[in-house]
Amino acid sequence: GAVVSQHPSWVICKSGTSVKIECRSLDFQATTMFWYRQFPKQSLMLMATSNEGSKATYEQGVEKDKFLINHASLTLSTLTVTSAHPEDSSFYICSASRQGMAYEQYFGPGTRLTVT
Amino acid sequence: RKEVEQDPGPFNVPEGATVAFNCTYSNSASQSFFWYRQDCRKEPKLLMSVYSSGNEDGRFTAQLNRASQYISLLIRDSKLSDSATYLCVVNMGDYKLSFGAGTTVTVRA
Numbered sequence: 001g002a003v004v005s006q007h008p009s010w011v012i013c014k015s016g017t018s019v020k021i022e023c024r025s026l027d028f029q030a031t032t033m034f035w036y037r038q039f040p041k042q043s044l045m046l047m048a049t050s051n052e053g054s055k056a057t058y059e060q061g062v063e064k065d066k067f068l069i070n071h072a073s074l075t076l077s078t079l080t081v082t083s084a085h086p087e088d089s090s091f092y093i094c095s096a097s098r099q100g101m102a103y104e105q106y107f108g109p110g111t112r113l114t115v116t
Numbered sequence: 117r118k119e120v121e122q123d124p125g126p127f128n129v130p131e132g133a134t135v136a137f138n139c140t141y142s143n144s145a146s147q148s149f150f151w152y153r154q155d156c157r158k159e160p161k162l163l164m165s166v167y168s169s170g171n172e173d174g175r176f177t178a179q180l181n182r183a184s185q186y187i188s189l190l191i192r193d194s195k196l197s198d199s200a201t202y203l204c205v206v207n208m209g210d211y212k213l214s215f216g217a218g219t220t221v222t223v224r225a
Contacts, residue, residue, distance in 0.1 A: 032211060043120070043203070043217040044160065093159050097211070105213060107159040 003027050004096050006108035013084055013115055020080045021111045023094030030096035033077035034105060035069060038091045050077050084115045117142050120206050122216035129194050129223055136190040137219045139204030148207035149180055151189050153200045154218060160203055163189075194223045 003026040013019050023033055032051050036044040048064075050056040050071035058064045068080040077096075081088055091112050095105035122139040129135045141149075149166035164171065166178040166187050177190040187206075191198055201218035208214070 034213075041124075041217070043215040045215075046212060049211065091157070107161070110157075110159045112157070 002106040004030075004094065004106045004108040006094055006111050008111060009109060010112040011114070013113070015085055015115055016083055018080055018082045019084055019113060020078055021092055021094075021113075023077045023079070023096065023108050025075045025096045025106070028096075028098055029074040030077075031074065031099040032097045033071055034095045034097075035067075035077075035079050036093045036095070038093060038110075044093060047079075081113065084113070086115045089113055089115045118216075119143060119214040120204050120216035122204050122219045124217060124219060126220040126222050129221070131194055131196060131223055131225055133194050133223075134190065134192050135194055135221055136188060137202070137221075138186050138188045139216050139219070140184075140186045141204075141206045141214075142185070143206070143208055144182075144185060145208060146185075146206045147209040149178075149187050150205040150207075150213075151176075151178055151187075152203040152205055152215075154203055155200050160205075160215075163202070191221070194221075196223050196225060199223045 005024045007022045035047045038044045047062045048056045048058045050069050052071050052074050056069035071077040093110040094108045097105045151163040152160040153163045154160045164173045166180045170179045175192045179188045199222050201220045203218045204216035206214045
């Protein structure tokens with residue numbers, strides 16, 4: 001159990017366009033989902049935390065108007081990168097946790113975004 | 117200062133060798149500790165949790181030293197399949213995980 005999927009696994013888009021990434025918990029209800037970004041040879045950096053039905057909490061330095069997060073159900077959270085630029089190119093990974101077990105996170109396979 | 121620091125390596129070892137490395141964390145209030153494994157261009161996967169008394173899972177042994185604020189991972193009888201980046205992860209007691217940048221291990225035949 002505890003499988004998390006992400007779609008798409010990779011995407012190439014032109015500068016200025018928006019990209020939506022989906023994160024789904026397939027066999028459990030995820031009350032909390034997390035969005036991370038990882039640049040090459042660097043650690044995962046938490047971007048935001050979302051709880052089902054409420055607004056996401058963004059980490060310092062992450063623009064909430066640029067990275068739109070929606071957690072509409074207990075199995076789905078989406079991250080939309082708006083007006084993407086080449087510096088947004090990165091590996092975006094989501095994770096999900098069950099209620100009351102936020103420190104035990106199950107990771108999705110990641111989405112590699114390349115903005116040209 | 118970074119919350120979690122690791123020697124990036126790489127540690128290049130022959131099959132069958134033992135390899136060990138540490139990570140240090142800055143927040144003495146940290147409560148939970150983990151080692152994750154990340155293969156190239158893949159998501160991190162939980163390798164093991166780290167308990168105060170130290171714990172072992174097959175060929176992997178993790179130790180926690182709260183006084184010195186470091187965590188160690190030891191891999192015995194290395195296999196080619198152990199080649200990966202090992203991430204040290206610390207939880208401060210809230211829902212957030214802090215990741216180290218990883219230690220790369222390459223096991224050669």
